[in-house]
Amino acid sequence: MSTTQEKIREIEEELRRTKVNKATESHIGRLKAKIAKLKREEQEQIMAKSGKGGAGYDVKKSGDSSVALIGLPSVGKSTLLGRLTNKESKTGHYAFTTLEAIPGIMEYKGTKVQIIDLPGIISGASKGKGRGKQVLGVARSADLILIVLDVFEAEIQMKLILEELYHFGIRLDQKKPDVYIEKTNSGGIAIASIHKLTKIDEATIKAIMNEYRIINANVTIRTDIDADQLIDILEGNRVYIPSVVAVNKVDLATPERIKELKKKMKIDIFISAETNYNMDELKELLFEKLDLIRIYLKPYGGETDFEEPLIMKRGSTVEDVCDRLHRDMKKEFKFARVWGKSAKHEGQRVMLNHVLEDEDILTIVKSRN
Ligand SMILES: Nc1nc2c(ncn2[C@@H]2O[C@H](COP(=O)(O)OP(=O)(O)OP(=O)(O)O)[C@@H](O)[C@H]2O)c(=O)[nH]1
Ligand SMILES: [Mg+2]
Incomplete structure (x- = not known):
């Protein structure tokens, strides 16, 4: 067993022995962060060892x-x-x-x-x-x-x-937890959370961040995260x-x-x-x-193409469709018309930020038309 593995085992053992309560919360957070860091180290060692022969598919x-x-x-x-x-x-x-x-x-x-x-x-x-x-x-x-x-x-x-x-x-x-960390030069760690945090307290956030050597930062949190999720964000690469x-x-x-x-x-x-x-x-x-949606394109003044819909991720906008169709489409964009679930009424006139729905029919009107 490598020394890294030994250290991981030791801390995991300590984690198991630690009773979970308000008083131990930040200590547990710190231990979890230590483990995450050691595991990354272990992973890097493995990657380095298996070096060549380990090319991906x-x-x-x-x-x-x-x-x-x-x-x-x-x-x-x-x-x-x-x-x-x-x-x-x-x-x-x-x-x-x-x-x-x-x-x-x-x-x-x-x-x-x-x-x-x-x-x-x-x-x-x-x-x-x-x-x-x-x-x-x-x-x-x-x-x-x-x-x-x-x-x-x-x-x-x-x-x-x-x-x-x-x-x-x-x-x-x-979902990727919505946490934004902006490092600062002084003032300690200032936490702003949009919702009440029910799974982690301020002391734990600070303890974990200190483990990652972050002493001064503005942290904006929009997800009810727990300690593991905060560590995920700090580790990155998830x-x-x-x-x-x-x-x-x-x-x-x-x-x-x-x-x-x-x-x-x-x-x-x-x-x-x-x-x-x-x-x-x-x-x-x-x-x-x-979560794919099908968009049927209807050329300006032409017939809708029901045979080959454009396949987009749910949440896509008219702008995303433009980008998919042609690099310069957005520049020539004047407005669009939509028929279907996302339209308030048939043929609604919309702009680039309009969010499309499955099986919408879309006409893009270019400024040259
Ligand atoms: N009875 C039964 N046998 C199945 C079913 N699906 C697969 N098998 C059998 O299970 C065996 C393994 O199937 P594979 O498709 O080769 O399994 P695999 O997951 O690709 O296996 P690996 O490539 O070795 O990871 C074969 O003998 C299949 O015929 C099923 O739904 N019912
Ligand atoms: Mg197989």
């Missing part, structure tokens, strides 16, 4: 959005890729059939979603075990992570996956990704087992890649969670 992005398949070996990820896309990935009844990242394209409701099949992960993946770094590296840059579990081992697999993802800096189904949890091979399980799992854990969908059970439902769920 080179997955070329394509489609409107991407989904990474994460699960233990043999849970059925490759079989699932074959069901969701037109791509074949070798399947087998033995572990580690897949050794690389294999992308396929799922076409659904006019969108093209890249689904990436990956080798199974194992305990210690985030520390580089069994191609873990490469696999989790792909997961980090995906728009959504589809967690695939085996119906008979769902509980233990889920626990392992969550730990590995967390340790690799992936925060699932969490990614915030939505997930879907699917339990596979339910064709092999009894109704009792399914009921038990439903009671025990939060599962989004039960599937069988083998028998195609709930495959359409899974596609719909992925589509919903990816």
Whole structure:
């Protein structure tokens, strides 16, 4: 065991021994920050050691959005890729059939979603075990992570996956906490929070920040954060990704087992890649969670193109559409007209900041028209 690992273990031990109450809150915060820093050090050591041979998978992005398949070996990820896309990935009844990242394209409701099949992960993946770094590296840059579990081992697999993802800096189904830190030269740490902070107090914030050698700063907080989230912000390098949890091979399980799992854990969908059970439902769920919207373009004075909608992230504005269409579009923009859910009335006249909705029809009027 390295000295870094020893130190981590020691502090983790102290953390376990410390009773959680008002008096120990800032001490606990400081210990957590120490652990985070040491873990980063450990991670850097691992990265340095595995140096060359550890190049990441080179997955070329394509489609409107991407989904990474994460699960233990043999849970059925490759079989699932074959069901969701037109791509074949070798399947087998033995572990580690897949050794690389294999992308396929799922076409659904006019969108093209890249689904990436990956080798199974194992305990210690985030520390580089069994191609873990490469696999989790792909997961980090995906728009959504589809967690695939085996119906008979769902509980233990889920626990392992969550730990590995967390340790690799992936925060699932969490919005990036809105915390803004502006370093200053004097005056100590001034905290301004928009809402009441219920999970962390000022002393703890200061203790954690001191651990990161920040003595003077203006901190603006707009999320009800806890100590871990503040540490995430200070560490940086975290990614915030939505997930879907699917339990596979339910064709092999009894109704009792399914009921038990439903009671025990939060599962989004039960599937069988083998028998195609709930495959359409899974596609719909992925589509919903990816939060994509379809925009039908109607050229000025022309017909609406319902065949090939523009696929955008939810929350996109007319300005985002302009940027997607052409680099200079914004310069020539005069106004736009919208029909559909986001319009107050049919053909509403809107400007660049207008937020669009799924299946809106949009006409952009350029100043030259
Ligand atoms: N009964 C049943 N078997 C399945 C199902 N999905 C996959 N399998 C079988 O499970 C085995 C493993 O499937 P794979 O798709 O290769 O699993 P994987 O997760 O890609 O495995 P690795 O690449 O080794 O990580 C194969 O023998 C599949 O035929 C399912 O829904 N039901
Ligand atoms: Mg596979």
